[in-house]
Amino acid sequence: xxxxxxxxxxxxxxxxxxxxxxxxxxxxxGIQATIDHMSVGEARSAASSYDVVFCSASLVDNFSCKNSRxxxxxxxxxxxxxxxxxxxKENNIL
Amino acid sequence: MFKDxxxxxxxxxxxxxxxxxxxxxxxxxxxxxxxxxAECYVDAMIECIKKFGPYIVIAPDVAMPHAQGVNxxxxxxxxxxxxxxxxxxxxxxxxxxxxxxxxxxxxxxxHLDMLQALVAAISDEDILAQLPTITCIGDLQKILLQx
Numbered sequence: 001x002x003x004x005x006x007x008x009x010x011x012x013x014x015x016x017x018x019x020x021x022x023x024x025x026x027x028x029x030g031i032q033a034t035i036d037h038m039s040v041g042e043a044r045s046a047a048s049s050y051d052v053v054f055c056s057a058s059l060v061d062n063f064s065c066k067n068s069r070x071x072x073x074x075x076x077x078x079x080x081x082x083x084x085x086x087x088x089k090e091n092n093i094l
Numbered sequence: 095m096f097k098d099x100x101x102x103x104x105x106x107x108x109x110x111x112x113x114x115x116x117x118x119x120x121x122x123x124x125x126x127x128x129x130x131x132a133e134c135y136v137d138a139m140i141e142c143i144k145k146f147g148p149y150i151v152i153a154p155d156v157a158m159p160h161a162q163g164v165n166x167x168x169x170x171x172x173x174x175x176x177x178x179x180x181x182x183x184x185x186x187x188x189x190x191x192x193x194x195x196x197x198x199x200x201x202x203x204x205h206l207d208m209l210q211a212l213v214a215a216i217s218d219e220d221i222l223a224q225l226p227t228i229t230c231i232g233d234l235q236k237i238l239l240q241x
Contacts, residue, residue, distance in 0.1 A: 009146035010162035012202055017152060017213055039162075040146065056149035058184065076188060079153040079217045 001032045002093065007043035007055040007062075015039075017078050018054050025084045031094060047072075052093055095211035096238050099174050102128065105231050110179030115140050118159045121175035121194040128169070131198045135166030139196070148184030155226060156216060157183055157191035160198065167198045170205045172212065176228055192226045 006022065008015035015037040026033045038046065040055065040062045047053050047063055047070050055063075057074035071091050077083050099105050104124035111117040118140055125131045138161035143150055151157045173196045180190035195212060199205030216222050224237045 009142050009149055010160070012162055012199060012205070013158055013160040013197055013209070014149060014152050016206060016209055017158075020210060020213055056152070058147045058149045058151075058189070077153045079156070079213065079222075081217075 001034060002051040003049070004033045004035045004052045004054065005043050005046065005050045006035060006037040007040050007053055007059065008037075009040060009059070011037055011039035011042065014056055014078055018075065021078060021081065021084055022054055022088075025081055025088060028081075029085065029088065031088070052091070095172070095208060095215055096174075096234060099172060100231055100235060100238075103231070104128070104171070104173040105234060106173070106175035107229060108175060108177045110177060111181055114143070114181050114183045117175070117177060117181040117194060118143070118196070121159070121173060122196045124173040125169075125171055125196060125198060128171075130167070130169035130171040132166040132168070135161060135198060138162075138166065143183065148186075148189035151183050151189045151191050153216070153222075154188065155180070155191050156193045156195070156222070157181065158195045158197055160196070162202075167200050170199045170208060172197055172208060176225065 006015040006018035019035050019037045023035055040059055044062055048068050050070055052071045054073050057076045060072055060074035063072045073087050073091055108120055119136055122136045139159045142161045150159050175194045177192050180192050183189040228234050
């Protein structure tokens with residue numbers, strides 16, 4: 001079971017969309033995950049307790065996780081199942 | 095979701111805007127008119143974009159301005175505006191959008207069904223491809239009738 005957080009500016013709009021979308025793709029790929037959603041501010045301090053952070057590509061710079069095991073995944077098109085699936089594979093999220 | 099937008103006449107059309115702030119204000123107009131939101135919520139959405147950048151462009155051509163909105167939101171609601179000339183929300187072309195969905199929620203959860211319906215509708219590539227071509231509410235109705 002991996003721990004995932006979806007983050008956006010205030011934790012109620014695009015992070016919810018990301019949560020809906022990655023939930024669908026994880027199910028398709030048979031990946032077991034718990035998915036939370038929150039604002040970038042909250043996610044920044046909580047990131048280290050998650051395996052993966054998903055956010056809009058333009059928010060990636062808010063996270064500096066050089067020494068962390070947490071993967072930060074930025075999405076350009078939040079509606080694209082294909083992009084989400086590709087990025088899950090690219091980042092070896094299992 | 096779109097049915098509700100049409101019935102409540104929360105759909106707008108514009109040629110273009112000098113800046114994205116003006117576009118957000120114009121797109122929110124139907125919600126202000128219906129008193130679903132107050133002016134301070136519009137300011138909050140603009141502040142949010144200034145603070146966090148163009149992340150509200152959730153997909154190519156689609157912007158979804160919103161804020162954490164207990165303040166100034168009386169009704170969980172959406173309005174939609176189609177702009178002929180893409181609105182520039184950021185430096186990159188990736189952040190240009192002609193379709194603007196203003197989202198308002200009275201709390202952190204009550205908008206989820208609405209958001210789910212919106213995402214389902216605009217994840218449909220046929221609908222998303224046709225939306226930038228509409229010029230009136232009638233066109234929007236036609237797209238939905240085909241479905």
